[in-house]
Amino acid sequence: MRFIESVEELELRLATPSVRxxxxxxxxxxxxxxxxxxxxxxxxxxxxxxxxxxxxxxSLRVFAVSRFSSADRAKELTREGIETIACDLLNRDEVRKLPLCANVLFLSGRKFGSTDRPDLTWATNTMIPAHVASHYRASRIVVFSTGNVYPQVKLDSGGSLEGDAPCPVGEYAQSCLGRERVFEYHSQRHGTPCLLFRLNYAVDLRYGVLVDIARKVYAGEPVDLTMPAFNVVWQGDANSYALRCLEYCTSPARPMNVTGPEIVSVRRAAEFFAREFKREVLFRGEESERALLSNASLCHSLLGYPEVALGELFAWVAHWVARGGESLNKATMFEVANGRF
Ligand SMILES: NC(=O)c1ccc[n+]([C@@H]2O[C@H](COP(=O)([O-])OP(=O)(O)OC[C@H]3O[C@@H](n4cnc5c(N)ncnc54)[C@H](OP(=O)(O)O)[C@@H]3O)[C@@H](O)[C@H]2O)c1
Structure with a gap:
């Protein structure tokens, strides 16, 4: 197996387009x-x-919009020919000045800190969608959402399906359902084709659920079993799905679960990393019978399976953590079962 040895190689791998x-x-x-x-x-x-x-x-222009609190990030994108625009999307007047484009990928959101500033989370996750959905009503929009809009389901259920009723736990998840509803409303009202991209845990080696577990095992810290299982997908595959979902936008808006095909056990994942690192694994918490799980068979049937297999992803993460690879120090908090982020 070919491992990823540096941030440059990782960035290249994530940004290299597939044939699809x-x-x-x-x-x-x-x-x-x-x-x-x-x-x-x-x-x-x-x-x-x-x-x-x-x-x-x-011959299309690609624009990237954010507040770009890190100016370096904007410069890196500009160097590649991407047109960057600094904009606070909470400001409706600024949104109205953004260039109209036929294709929109909507990633803006707020998760962490939601317990301390629920007002900011709701504003970010529902007011920004209102500004954007109105300005881009003549476009097609892939709206990044999350599997957190579903309730926790039994481990043998195979995961929530798009037709299952949402039942978000906690204010972050509720505001994400709010984000979806705002886009759905505008999609109905203006006929805007939209796709609600319900993503479960992208992994990029610097962050992600597998990275969180691997780092805990490597540091000899206990791995929490309260949330006993999860789904993951390589971030490069998530990126690819997002682009290709533009062709599947509809009015009314349609939801699509986006993740890998496996339900991964937290215990088994930790034991794998313990073997790789030749360390003892410590656990804490009671394994629940339910977890936040999505079934992405619709995504796989329309867009194909992820190109990076789960086993490869495990091996890449183990290698990256063992060699002291960079971390964003942004834990996913996947173990949180009460919805408080
Ligand atoms: N990563 C995952 O595994 C995962 C899983 C499920 C769902 N999602 C969802 O997918 C989307 C993208 O994921 P991500 O991991 O890239 O999220 P992220 O790291 O939180 O990035 C979202 C970005 O939105 C921008 N933003 C927030 N408020 C803004 C504002 N007022 N004006 C302009 N830009 C604003 C921020 O960039 P600036 O600071 O530059 O403004 C922020 O970095 C998010 O909505 C996330 O909730 C991600």
Whole structure:
């Protein structure tokens, strides 16, 4: 197996378009804008699209919008030919000045700190969608959402399906359902084609559920079993799905679960890393019979399985953590079962 040895290699891997991406971008008409591009996923997503456009000789402009509190991040994107715009999406007047594009990938959101500032979480996750859905009513929009809109389900259920009733636990998850509802309303009202991209845990080696577990095991800290299982997907695959979902936007808006095909046991994952690191594994908490799980068979049937298999992802994470690879120090808090982030 070929491992990833450096941040440069990781960035390259995340941003290299697949054959499917190239096919899709050849069919997509019009410019593309990524809103909320300054976070964990946006930069590699924007770069992947820009590279796909270049390789496919597709003549579209790619814009990346965020507050860009880190100016370096904006500069890195500009160097690649992406047009960056600093904008506070909470400000409706600023949103109205954004260039109209046929294709929108909406990533903006707020999760951590939701317990301390629920007002800011609700504003970010529901007011920004209102500004964006109104300004981009003539576009097609892939709206990043989360599997947290579902209730926790039994481990043998196979995970929640798109047709299951949402039942979000806690204010973060409730505000994410609010985000979906705002886009659904505008989709109905203006006929805007939308897809609600219910993502469960992207892994990029610097962060993600597998990384959280691996780092705990490596440091000899106990792994919490309260949330006993999870789904994950390689961030490069999540990026690819996001781009290709533009072709599946509909009015009324349709939800789509986006994650890998496996339900992964926290205990088994920790035991794997313990073997790799030759360490003892410590556990804490009671394993519940329920977990936050999604069934992404619709995504896989329309867009194919992820290109990076779960076993490969495990091996990459183990190698990265053991060699002291960079961490964003942003824990996913996947073990939180009461919805308080
Ligand atoms: N990563 C995952 O595994 C995962 C799982 C489920 C769902 N999601 C959802 O997928 C989306 C993208 O994920 P992510 O991990 O990249 O999230 P993230 O790291 O939180 O990035 C979201 C970005 O949105 C931007 N933003 C927030 N408020 C803004 C404002 N007022 N104006 C302009 N930009 C604003 C921020 O960039 P600036 O600071 O530059 O403004 C922020 O970095 C998020 O909505 C997240 O909730 C992610």
């Amino acid at each position: 991406d190239l096919d899709s971008i050849r069919r997509i008409e019009g410019d593309l804008i990524v809103l909320g591009a300054g976070g964990k996923m946006g930069p590699s997503l924007a770069r992947r699209i820009q590279r796909a456009a270049k390789e496919a000789k597709a």
